[in-house]
Amino acid sequence: MAVAGPRVDVRLGAPKLAHSPAMKLPHPSFWFEYDRAAVPQVQVNRMQSVAAFERAQRVLVGGVNSPVRAYGAVGGEPVFVDRAEGPFLFDIDGNRYVDLVGSWGPAIVGHAHPAVVEAVQQAAANGLSFGACCPLETELAEIILGAIGSGELIRFVNSGTEAVMSAVRLIRAVTGRSRIIKFLGCYHGHSDGLLVACGSGASTLGVPSSAGVPEKIASLTLLAPFNDLAVVERIFAEHADDIAGVLVEPIAGNMGYIEPNAGFLEGLRALCDRHGSLLVFDEVMTGFRVAWGGYQVVIDVQPDVTCLGKVIGGGMPVAAYAGRREVMELVSPLGPMYQAGTLSGNPLGMASGIATLKICSRPGFYESLHEQSTRLAVGLRAAAESASVAVQTAARGGMLGMAFAETPVRDYVAAQACNHELFAKFFHAMLDRGVWLPPSGYEAMFISSAHDDECIDQIIGAAAESFRVIQE
């Protein structure tokens, strides 16, 4: 039972947006009914979360199992989730929130989708893990490879970090070279060689961005600004014979939401071809999120290796790296590059991924997601303009971004220059109005196929109030 606390019964009066009947989405078959009537109105009382965080901090580092959850970027104390259903999170005080985090991407068909839950329950009844081959691994592999088109073989691992770490080892094994190029503001998990920042000003040499990362390892990573081909060309000119490959998020989703400039990814492809390096797309976030297969299908640029995660596990710990046969055959047991994992290809994760991707594969799934995310992006910008707040928004498929900036954000320097203090105020104003944003201005937002018109209107209505409140 929620402890009595300050009650602010925020009835979410969402102004019905004037949109044409044409924008009224058909009720697609992949939306499932969830019980709205049982959902209590939001009350800003989080006494149970406060107590839970105090207890968690006694045994968990910072009270969390991943740093962003500690609300360091927005202040305040994290809210503890009791359960999730469709587009909603419910905290342990019984408050309901429309969720724009979606477990950082995996929950693309909505939380606790009956078909996904049933698939996992059935798999669990047959045993949680075998440490041996299982047909479910092959089934999910066939679905993914059939969708991305750039891979002939795939290896499942348990996190995006593991997928990218393995892909970097692979391109070094293929080329016999040591250095890699990554982009400022792109995040690829926490393996040592990817926790690097720029040294001095114009330097492209990586220096550790985390304690515990040796300078020698960081120096093998070279850095360029996202969307800046000229710097990448300069790096190749200086190190051409020692660059194993280029690693990039095809849409940058860890410094807000930044799409590549026209020709940027095509330029990386050409530079890698010219210098005998490999191109790695980190589609852990964009894979099956922005389109069936990922962004590589949208722009028709084929990487040599693709990293995937999040959506392909539907909320279970599943990630993967995939590539052409001649590349992937260097991976053990076929080749000399070692990589292994106790729970890789876990049957519950495979079952969850298969059930999730089966729903995503239905006709109109991504078109409907894109219409909803676009409506939300347009609505957020209009709400901000009405309150004279400078906000940029952009969306593709089930992914969108919002930046407190006067002009569109195209790289990390611009992302850093956004008004993150105002974002923090907006985050809390929205949380108090029943909308759960990612707790950092450097994160992208995610909707699911369960985010129907009523959800989108509610978010926009809460934003209209919040943009006004944060200026008081």
Ligand code: KE4
């Ligand atoms: P994981 O190791 O967290 O499964 O994946 C790492 C990763 C790799 N590549 C990209 C493009 C990613 O976005 C991520 C992880 N994304 C963050 C959110 N921006 C996960 C959230 C967190 O760190 O708690």
